[in-house]
Amino acid sequence: MAQATTYLDHNATAPLRPEAREAMVAAMDALAGGGNPSSVHRAGRVAKRLVEDARASVASLVAAVPDEVVFTSGGTEANSLAITGTLASGAVERLIVVATEHASVIDTAAASGVDVKQLGVDSDGMADIAALVDDLQTDTRPALVCVMASNNETGAVQPVLQITQCVKEAGGRVHVDAVQHVGKLPLSPLGGAHTMAISAHKIGGPQGVGALVVRGKGRVEPMLRGGGQELRRRAGTENVVGIAGFGAAADKAAESQAQLQALAPLRDELEARALQIADATGHVGAVICPAAERLPNTSCIAFDGVKAETLLMALDLGGVCVSSGSACSSGKVARSHVLEAMGINESRAGGAIRVSMGWNTTDQDVERFCSALEQALKRIRPADAGHVSSEGHAVRTAGE
Template sequence: MFKSAESLPVYLDYNATAPLRPVAREALLAALAAPANPSSVHGFGRAARKIAESARESVAALAGAAPKRVVFTSGGTEANNLALRLAIRQAGVTRLVVAAIEHDSVLRPARAAGLPLVEVPAGPDGIVDPAAIVAALDGGEGPALVCLMLANNETGAVQPVAEVTRLAHARGALVLCDAVQAAGKIPLDLAALGCDFLTLSAHKLGGAAGTGALVCRDDWTPAPLLLGGGQELGQRAGTENLSGIAAFGAAADAARAGLAAEAARLAGLRNRLQGLLTAACPAAPVHAGHAERLPNTLCIGMPGVPAETQVMALDLAGVAVSAGSACSSGKVTPSHVLTAMGLPDQAAREALRFSLGWASTAADVERAAAAWIALQGRSIK
């Protein structure tokens, strides 16, 4: 039976995962079409190696780096863990300074490392103050690693990574920048950021889940987390996920092409959505609303209504979004990002994240706004 556009679900959860781009799907299927182990020396293997190296060039171009500095991983989580291991075991880091708004794939291994750790909160605008990082560095002794993401996954707030890197390097510290959410949404340039390690994930920009990358400065070569074969120039053992890598390369090319125009389009849609919601509910807080944000991200609260209630209500209305809080074993906890910004628990529990992407339309925004406004109207009766 034919379904009208009004009955089709609206997906506004791109920061969780983006739908697979058509060009990425084509690249993925093409890589699956023949026996393909890039380590094999016969014709099939050489063809597979060519696919992998072409994708490496595409991902390197997205990051503004040399292809030889790109190590493919299973995703952003592995890339972040690999970077932390490199800094601690190879570079001799003895202490960690980590932004409290980092993703758990940075926070959890940092906390488990057994090293002195300072977690630096963000300001009410969602931005980590470089002076606070400097104070943390100056307050301890020994080689340090600073972890500061380029853009936050919940609020979209863009962090001052280049400035922090300059200040950290002046104090002999290394810098890890998780660029998973920023990639494909704002320009990336490893040299301009100056960081030592940059991490990426394919599925955030329309590639396939299960593929990511660690990008290092020229003078760093990570030792593998897993021991085995000599894949990835000896930096990551295991047969390459060629189909995922191929899709990653195609998605990187698509995201990089017309990046400025797409960012402007998404910012227009995001601002339209924000305007509709705040007009209907002037008391609704827009978290990091006065900071530079990713063009696709809106984190907004509905006063008095828990985020999980909002997520379920919008889901029933055919709109997919995410809460600013996480559920673990049935227990709802406030967003660690928003509490790190100084928000009280209740406000952190009421935050909802809308995130748009390559297939989002004006009609999607209108339907999402109508569903949110209808719930808000019912909540105040």
């Protein structure tokens, strides 16, 4: 008999919601005879209606109007479009990027050819607001400030409202990567941002489709040219089937946001039990940024001196799927730039795993995770008791 799988990696990809699958199958049936959303005949109008209905659903989820939603191939493209498109519009002359941003933001900024300022974070991963204000006052060139609403690795929630107010007062713009935030926490603090990236497969929709929300009269020049699609902001025939699934997932995400917020106690229970298991098996465990406001579904738990890759493999053999850091790294387990920016020492950061729950997570999933974790840690040699931080000071956590 095949081993049952416990899936706790929703921040990488949430399981496809049944409603999204049904919408995609229905769209494929509707388009079986052909139909391009840009065509004016009957078949084209059918395809166009599928796209526009989904656009309305996504807009409703993020409190936008439909014309503000630009469909893309995913969150990475949406982030890239926000940065390159805003720069190309002439609205800003430089970039400020929080050090814990997703690679799609950091790498796009690095390749932009303009001045890029990296904004540091504290030990909880919170952006240094004082340093931001100082920079905006010192360098008066208009800047695009890029900030992730909720971190994909730690779940830490940034003070986006405060950041937006500071940037607007200085005449700049704000781009928010809300890929992990949407559907899990209220979006009202993000409403003042000029652009916002979201992704279908993080909320139970299909992979390969996302959106950039461009607020009001904000101008973003297209990266892809050669067609009038998406109000000339993104050329190319739309992924109608994927977009239909995105719309259905957006509807369900709006309905089930309270359910996801209610995962916080289950997350806290998982963390407490993980630390108890670490202690009982001779390991030192620590929850990353436990005092910060975090996503209700996300836990980043580190085991000092343990190799995350070894632990992930052991958990996988036990039928449990979790991650280490971002899933956008070609399957590689490497040191997290997020934990490094937070000042987490190498021994601890190297043993950090991310557990992320979602719309179909149950108490039994947590039970199976804890059981598999206990078995895995029993087989992994505990780290040396005299662990020393990179600063040369003893680190005290649960289990010491």
